Amino acid sequence: MQPPFHRLVEFVPLSAEEAEMARGWLVDSRRIARGKPIRQEGEPVKGVFFLLDGWAGSSLLLRDGRRQIVKVHLPGDMLGFPSLALSHAGETLEALTDATICSFPNAAIGRMFRELPRLAMALFLSTQKERVALMQKLSWVGATSAMERLTAFLLDLHHRLQAAGLAQAGCFDFPITQQQLGELLGMSTVHINRTFKSLDETGCISRGRGRIEVLDFAGLQRLAASFPPDFAGHDAWARLDNSSRF
Amino acid sequence: MQPPFHRLVEFVPLSAEEAEMARGWLVDSRRIARGKPIRQEGEPVKGVFFLLDGWAGSSLLLRDGRRQIVKVHLPGDMLGFPSLALSHAGETLEALTDATICSFPNAAIGRMFRELPRLAMALFLSTQKERVALMQKLSWVGATSAMERLTAFLLDLHHRLQAAGLAQAGCFDFPITQQQLGELLGMSTVHINRTFKSLDETGCISRGRGRIEVLDFAGLQRLAASFPPDFAGHDAWARLDNSSRF
DNA sequence: CGGCCTTGTTAATATATGTAAATGCCGCAT
């Protein structure tokens, strides 16, 4: 099976040596059961993770016991990078479905920066893109209605699943509970339910046990009024590599 | 005057060569008047910026014309990194006060990755730390009350101003309007005003034209129930550099 | 088969926050 490297090669194609090294990282994969933690907030940071299969979530604990899911990770995503700058993890990584991950120790990252600058830079750009995604999400959550948030999330999800080859004809698995969806979008489960139901009634989507089908794409996009434009930067590498003038 | 490099040397001390190069970047600084854009959303990405003096903001436009301020930048911050992965800027950079910045073209970043891996890594870690900050902010906005958001913002701001040497004895400049504060915290100006007033009445802080003084630190922290722990990782560099085992 | 647990659904009520509009304050330019 082809490892899901689409997030890595998005910015720069891997050389033979780089591909070799990347494949080497995948040797010891680990299986995590749905709902189990991969790394808890506050634990020492020993490295990062690569999600080979399944869905995972990054979440933060609030003092009152609730938590906020900050990001849903799909196969091919790198997990835990933000905490690399901290002594103890600032986020909890958790398997949202049964998942398989492999680990990537601190030292390997240092080595990559020293020996494979092209790869380091691809990774760097990939994490910057994550930062953009985070900024966009912050802008929904802060300033839009429940319906917009939900539809924007579904559109984004579909987009990313498609990039990972996990959605066909607007149809994809949707294995998370409404409770988790509430923690992700910052609203109560009851209101998630109301909103989901009324979205269903618009006819734009249809839900079946653990799956979602998008029926009316344009309609969805109209509902997600604040869905951000996509300035995908597949040329980013070239811009940084060449000596373009400022 | 000493350039504000505290955000750069936080993770790794600069070698002579690196310090030399860093100083070279600062040659042509530009002055931006309060309220003026540094770079607008949608413009081509020619590089990043270094904020030498003043406050700046990163914001996203929503389709309905409102905007969400995603981050307030203080002297020493690097601006525009997230958009590096995009062809066109995904964020608007704007001077919140009169500010002075200098530019840092794409090519210089590429060169840095190839020639100064230590510096590249320090920068990388710094942007990961920003990502943590973004995640934390997302968790406030999504799941906490107006009072918590406001106090958490003030605490974080004070913390960062202190790191930049811009706050003494809990006293610091506060040059942004309540309108901007609302766009930052995702609430209406009226509610900002209400909340600010009632925070004032608790006696934890006192406001005077354009300045804020924190009177009761512990009280503030109690109000900001969700203020996250600080897992500052000044040892991050060492962890990545040495061959620590996973 | 029957119970238990998770998940989804719906209703009734409470409340935090938004919206609209008016007022006052202060600095600044004429």
Add this chain to the structure above:
DNA sequence: ATGCGGCATTTACATATATTAACAAGGCCG
């Protein structure tokens, strides 16, 4: 001094969303 514009402050009112509770549907396990 006068008026004007940006900003802070209030008031009154509207509403989206939270909270609590109860119940239904399905999966798992004895």
